[in-house]
Structure formats: structure tokens, C-alpha cells
Amino acid sequence: MTSLRQLEYLVTVVDTGSFTRAAEMLHVTQPALSHQMRALEKGVGGPLLERLPRSVRLTPMGRAMLPHARATLADAERARCAARQASGLEAGELQIATVYSVGIGVLPAALRVWRRERPDVDVRLVEFRHADELREAMAAGEADVAVGPVPPGWDGPVRELGTEEFVVVLPIDGPREDDGTGVVDLATLADCAWVHYAPGNGLADLVDQACAAAGFQPRAAVRTEQTAAAPVLAAAGLGPALVPANVLPEGFHGRVLRPEPAIRRTLAAYCRSTPDPLTSAFIDVVAGECTLGSAHGNR
Numbered sequence: 001m002t003s004l005r006q007l008e009y010l011v012t013v014v015d016t017g018s019f020t021r022a023a024e025m026l027h028v029t030q031p032a033l034s035h036q037m038r039a040l041e042k043g044v045g046g047p048l049l050e051r052l053p054r055s056v057r058l059t060p061m062g063r064a065m066l067p068h069a070r071a072t073l074a075d076a077e078r079a080r081c082a083a084r085q086a087s088g089l090e091a092g093e094l095q096i097a098t099v100y101s102v103g104i105g106v107l108p109a110a111l112r113v114w115r116r117e118r119p120d121v122d123v124r125l126v127e128f129r130h131a132d133e134l135r136e137a138m139a140a141g142e143a144d145v146a147v148g149p150v151p152p153g154w155d156g157p158v159r160e161l162g163t164e165e166f167v168v169v170l171p172i173d174g175p176r177e178d179d180g181t182g183v184v185d186l187a188t189l190a191d192c193a194w195v196h197y198a199p200g201n202g203l204a205d206l207v208d209q210a211c212a213a214a215g216f217q218p219r220a221a222v223r224t225e226q227t228a229a230a231p232v233l234a235a236a237g238l239g240p241a242l243v244p245a246n247v248l249p250e251g252f253h254g255r256v257l258r259p260e261p262a263i264r265r266t267l268a269a270y271c272r273s274t275p276d277p278l279t280s281a282f283i284d285v286v287a288g289e290c291t292l293g294s295a296h297g298n299r
Helices: 004-016 019-026 030-044 060-086 100-105 107-117 131-139 202-213 229-235 277-289
Strands: 049-051 056-058 093-099 122-128 145-149 158-170 193-197 219-224 241-244 255-259 264-270
Touching: 004 019, 004 030, 004 049, 004 056, 004 060, 019 030, 056 060, 060 131, 093 100, 093 107, 093 131, 093 277, 100 107, 100 122, 100 241, 107 122, 107 277, 122 131, 131 145, 145 277, 158 229, 158 277, 193 202, 193 229, 193 241, 202 241, 219 229, 229 241, 264 277
Parallel strands: 093 122, 093 145, 193 219
Antiparallel strands: 049 056, 145 264, 158 241, 158 255, 158 264
């Protein structure tokens, strides 16, 4: 029968890429680790890892099993925390997953309120570059709740929070593409070199799609991994940037225009299953603190 310890050994070997480093991290001998891995492979009916000279590689069976192993370990840890919380041994921990831009623009206000109301609850925030990575992590059980773009085809509870607006940032002293209206057609910026996002960042896809709809492919003057850097670079004159309006700080020194047609995305909080009371309370706080457009209810 597969044990939690065996699943922990599998995940640790994969994460470290080495039986030697995994044994050190787990504080067991390498022969004991190897024995448990062989027992796990025997139990599931085939090899999970390919032993290479300097590393290990997952087999197809291993790749199929790994996300379930991670989810099982995460569930076990949450069960332990819930039991200790109920017994009064600890106040608990809330694990939140999100994407970079939402971590900057949406969550700080909610986390400030949450911390004031529940100072004894620890918060672990995990941020991802892309909404697809966020969805995969949530499916694997790596967090209690995810906050980000609405996940397509999600089977668990989803609470929509509202519509996030995107704006174009330009330098204060640049050409007046908006004719003083505060609105800009992205097509008028087709010849510009843009402040773009690094490949793998979900906002890179959004910029490419918005520009394609306007009839051009954006040329990058610079690419950044950090959402907060894009408007600063744009205001410095490196090129236009498309950013969520909520990431701009108060008193931001740059020209902010609304694209026409408008560019929006719906954000949501979602879980794998019915959230526990602590997670539900946090979702209520996020919904209450969001300054996005109108939400569309629960499902």
C-alpha cells in the first residue's frame, strides 16, 4: 500500500533531481530512500523514475503520478493544520496562489484587512507567471484558494470578483496620440517599440492578442518579467505598455490612456472543492476589497 512517506520521497527526489540530495534533505540514508522508492514502484506496478548518471528523469508513469502525489501531500498537510487548529495548538495557515499582476494590484488591500482581522493566521502567498500555471498548481492541491483570471472548464467552486481594466501607459512628454480625449486606438501605436512582457508571463499573451486585434504584431523595445516594472519603463520613454489599471500607484508619473476598444478580463477566486470556513472568510474579504467592475455572481 502506498504511504505518504513514499509519496514525499518521490516528490523530493524529483524536486532535487538527485537521490543523494533528496536523502540529505529528508534526513535518511540513501539505501533507505532507494528501498522505499523500489517499494513504491512495485506497488504501482512499474518504474516511476529513470536513474541517469547525474540526475533522475520521470517515466510516463511517474509523470502521471507526480501531480497526484503533490495533491495528496498538500491535502495531508492541510488536514494536519486543521486538526491542530481545532485543538487550539495553532491558529492555522492560509495558502493563497495568484499571478504576478493580481499579487500587485488586487491582493494587497485584501491582505491588509485580513491581517488586521486575523493576525494569528499565517499567510503563504505563491505567485505564478501565467494563469495556466496558476490553474495547474491549484489542481495539484498546492494552495487553499487561487485568485486570478477565471479558469476555463474548472470543476470546483468559482466566485467571480469583477472585471479588470487595462490601460496604455506613455511618457508625460510624448506625442499626444489621444488628441486630449484620454482614449487611444492601439492601431495608432503599431509603429512603436513596446514595453513588453517576458515570454511565459501571461500578460505577454494578452498584449499580443490585443495588438493582433488592432491589426499588428507588437515590436518589443524591452521585455520585463515584473508587472510593476512595465508602467515605470513606459513612463521613462521606452515605449507604450499595456498594464492592469490597478497596478498603477497613486500619483503615478506617466500618461494613462484607455484603449479603444476596451481591454478587460474577469478575475475570480476558486478552489478545488467546497472551501473550509477560513478560506471562505478570505474569499469574502477579497470580494469586499476588490475595486474592479461588477462581478457576475457565484457558480
